[in-house]
Amino acid sequence: MTVTATKFTPKVMLSAPRRSPGVPNASGTLALYTVSTYSFDDHRKTFQIRVLRIQSGLSEVLVHDAKSSEPVWLSEDEFLHLKSWDDGTTSIMVRRALSPNDPGYEVASIKAPISNVKVKKLPNGTIAFACSALATPDGHLYNSETAKKPYSSAKVYTSLFVRHWDTWTTKNRNSIFFGVLEQHDGKYSLRNGALTNALAGTDLSSPVEPFGGTGDFDIGPAGLVFVAKNPELDPAIYTKTDLYFIPLETFTESKVPSPQLIETPGLEGYSNSPVFSHCGRKVAFTRMRSKQYESDKPRLLLIPDITDLSQSVQEFYATKDGEGGWDARPESIIWSHDDSKLYVTAERWARTLLWQLPSDPAKTAAANLPTPLKTPDGSVTSFHLLHRNSQVLFVTTTSLVDNSCYSLVNPTATPPSFSILSSNSRQGKTLGLSRDSVSSITFPGAGGEYDVHALVVTPSNFDRSKKYPLCMLIHGGPQGAWLDAWSTRWNPAVFAEQGYVVVCPNPTGSTGYGMALQNGIRGQWGGRPYEDLVCCLEYVLKEMEFVDGERAVALGASYGGYMINWIQGHPLGRRFKALVCHDGVFSTLNQWCSEELFFPIHDFEGTIYDNREAYEKWDPAKFVNEWVTPQLIIHSELDYRLPITEGLAPFNILQAKKIPSKLLMFPDENHWVLKPENSLVWHREVLGWINKYAGVGDEQELADQVDGLRVE
Template sequence: MTVTATKFTPEVMLSAPRRSPGVPNPSGKLVLYTVSAYSFADRKKTSQIRVFDIESGNSELLIEDPEASSPVWVAEDKVLYLKTDSRGHTTFLVRSVRGPEPEEHDIGKINAPLSDLKVKKLPGGNFALACSALVSPDGKLVNPETDKKPLSSAKVYSSLFVRHWDAWNSERRRSIFYGALGEENGRLVLLGNSLTNALAGSSLSSPVPPFGDSADFDIGASGLVFVAKDPELDPAIYTKTDLYFIPLKTFTEPQAPSPRIVKTPGLEGYSQTPVFSHGGTKVAFTRMRSKQYESDKTRLILVPDINNPDATEEFYATEDGVGGWDSRPDAIAWSLDDSRLYVSAEHRGRRALFELPSNPSQATELPKPVETPQGSVVSFSVLPRPGAETATAAADSLFVSSTSLVDNSCYSITHPDTLSCRVVSSVSKEGKSFGLSRSQVDSIWFPGAGDYDVHALVVRPSTFSKDAAKKYPLAMLIHGGPQNAWNDAWSTRWNPAVFAEQGYVVVCPNPTGSTGYGQDFEDAIAGNWGGRPYQDLVRCFEWIEKNMPEVDTDRAVALGASYGGFMINWIQGQPLGRRFKALVCHDGVFSTLNQWATEELFFPIHDFEGTLYENRAAYEKWDPARFANEWATPHLIIHSELDYRLPVTEGLAAFNVLQAKKVPSKLLVFPDENHWVLKPENSLVWHREVLGWINKYSGIEEEQKSN
């Protein structure tokens, strides 16, 4: 990492190297990771694959190539990666990580773009390989770079789900391909120089769009497991995804057996993150109960024998079906002896790591968080050790990748048995912390609108003074989702420290609907978008006013995106809107009556408790447009034309109302961004416009001029 900064600005944040989670090699001594960075001086992005030595703390460059991706270990000192050229052709390359001139050789080429590479060593010594690619309706690989372009741009549809996230849907879909690597003349080769479509002949697609990746499938000695949407249900209306198993022995089978569904009676929602045990016969994964609720509680599920996919067991199951563990487990890893599971889950403003027995009948006590660095766990791997086949889980150590509100990458080793954790690499530890420090981060609890307390994260400026005469304007950030939360984690899109370094005390509340505080608290937002969550925010503002004398609420500003953007527009029409000097709405909802312009219709069906035509009153009740006559606070509207979740007309309508009412307002539009602003140059403009807007009305602009 090469970041040095005394002042944390948008430019510093956006140009800082972004380090991926680390993956240990077979001995657990080296860690493979990628780094990307953008230079505003050169207008150029760089991409590297690097190796980190845990013992020495040194990092070495392995590959610097924007076309290289998906690096994985295939030996103690060898890495396999993909390289896709400008024609869309993908080459498998093996490179050694040791020696003055590391050896590299080509082991096969596929004439289509590939991604999500995964490998697993098989008992016979070969490696099973799986990756994903785009296929045509007949299961053939598609190369968009060389594909014949149609003469017309017309799109014709006769069913739901015409577009998703930022793309118009077509008959093409993602599929998983498998193959095997073996040794010939001392070198790895792709056996048969070909891959097999594991889902050929089925109507299944995996990874699941729009965010599915290699976590949607796993390789074991018994074969391949993956999650896929139920092809019998409309994907716009239902969330149901099932786990499937394809038995494979050598991964050179020219045709895959038909996928076998894993049955989970009573659970019909999302299936996610399947992981084979080290023994290769057990599988752990997560599943939701509701087939129309994307934020339902995930249950941890065990398949004791994948060759018998009809038998599954739920951890912490209860007779009423609610489940005894009130958390949402996501990522999973098995202990080296397969007797324990390590899982991550949101927990009160952070993403924590938990340990529990791998046998549901032995999981009689609710798991407690394992010791990890301050912040949120991003990924984790159980480290190998000598004699692992006879060792017990009590001696496990885990390599953990995490982030925090002031640290964009931290690598650590945690020992669950001794409750100890050692940081081996982090931006903060190495003294290159963007000028930020942990002392800036705090949290508060305040009474909510009902018989409960609400949590909020607080980030203060690095120059914060406890001088009673010094007061800082409030910046209240409202998260999207709405089933989401502000966590002690790094972000390059909504980073509280960016606002704090402008001179604000930033408060990030997690009101009703937020995740990580129990399922009842999360579910209570359904049918209540502008009710309890809004009242929680009112209580937050009032609590700050009474209990945080360093905060100047007379110069407060509020900002939000997605559902947070809805709330900004809702606040604008309510009494709380008059307490803010300026508002910022990114990709927000202008009118809830327009929710059926979205793509995943199961979302409004759940959150507004029915369809628009069956329960219109529920949509009208929380419609910000109903209160447009009250809009009066200066308001910045931001929207993107590729946002198919919340179409750009929502932003245009809100801006038109503000302009017609002569309310100070500005519109910022990105034609080439989706629900998120991801391109560095666009993101820089976003930050400059947002900070310029709130600084103008909070008085910080004048303070900066005087300094």
């Protein structure tokens, strides 16, 4: 049975199965992945662990259980996964991929929630197991279900953070736990049935909250490497995270050695993505230079021998001026099987691409910069070498029309090539989408001094002879970008299928176009980016004859929400029929209500008490006398990055001024609207609002919209 969309609606998007990246086994014959699906009929989510047979492209279900997660290979056929229970405990399970009906068996029961599993086969035949979990101040696993409940809800703080992202901080911290899996009579068991806290007795916490995961640590035959915040610096004011090494030979050590700090002179910012080489001695990772800039350029670094830290860390594409010869932001890293090459991802012109380079920094220079490998349309989200004797990569991508694609990428072919193994939506076809709807434009930015790039998405029934209202989407960050990648929160195709030409500009501040454009936003929040958006609108109206400029709307979230509020008070606001602000900044003077204070300190060039003028210069609240355009405000109670008062204040002003306005509030969401039922309401309200003012149907028509699905 195939479910096909007759029209790409919010419900179609939110109901579409979501696949995780695929991970091949050692021989490259099978790939594990997960699929989650939400049903608006049953109002619940289902979850499957599946296996893809790489040669045929066929797949089958291995586990159908919403409480199972995180499958990882143990051998050619066996895989491990986690199963959570209502009392907060976690079972470590083992099953066989070639036996779909195999019930599996429990390796161990851990008396707390665990996640972010990694395994590594050791020279003695055992398997090192590592994961993350919350730990109490005395280093023990923390289980909220069994922990003693306090009689008072009071919280007392004497240092930052007091809260972060969507939670108030407690004394419990993320930690890395490890153990050894060994086989007896053909079955695995966890030695001693317990895990060891690698960070017990230290002030260190890893993975780094709130988004740290498996990319924050790695295990190898020499031990464990991980990144952690510098405990001597205030985490709300400084971004510095250091890389540490814990030497372990058997992963059964009764006394865990103290973490050893990896020195990187001249680089003091975020460290990330540490990865052991196959030989187990080298480690590649990234690090930023500034300790107060969360979006600084990551530098690609190499530890030549993790067992001899007297050797200096080496930087790839290093230059004498310290800027680096490769003007890119490397992120994920893997090693080739012979350790002679590195494969890394980095953004370039609205795509996340895959790059190949020598693993020896001495062989890299500005005169010999890497070129991206040929991959399917869209952006790379994950990649693995197919098998031990191959240079072919198993790559997972998404795009603006396809929510999951698995392919094989051959960097040695002439010319380099790829072949698609499996597309979750048949390259968008089952969702009613087509690659023909995606294009891009480039136009002169502020003052004509540089070019600005924008993605364009048109309706699937697009006719150049007709006129379509414009929908301009403004991205957040501000150091971010609209990518040719899938999203269920801000998906341009959802807007396009309502009957808009959707333009997604990447103005000053955007990533993927070089550090000069990205860094140009510092001290310019309402300056160059605003002018770039004016240039974008003028270019669209002049060059795209099928766009109806009299029916234009604009929407933005986070920094994009700031820009919506800024636009309201400036001439550009009068050129849109309606505006939508999701979790935006109302007043820059309130930026110190946020949790990560290093963000305003960097972007506004100092603290509010040392440089108040910089905050006042770009304050949207200064221009509320000019507000006239109908506006929808969306904000959530759990958004601690931009507290809900930043949504209530502009709504109150709009209402007091009798400007058509509406407030949509979610008490149980953070900076993002993640729950499917809430997301469906979000889309209905947003689309209903802009459609009303752009003359595209009406709110009731949208609310009554059919599912847009047919079963074949």
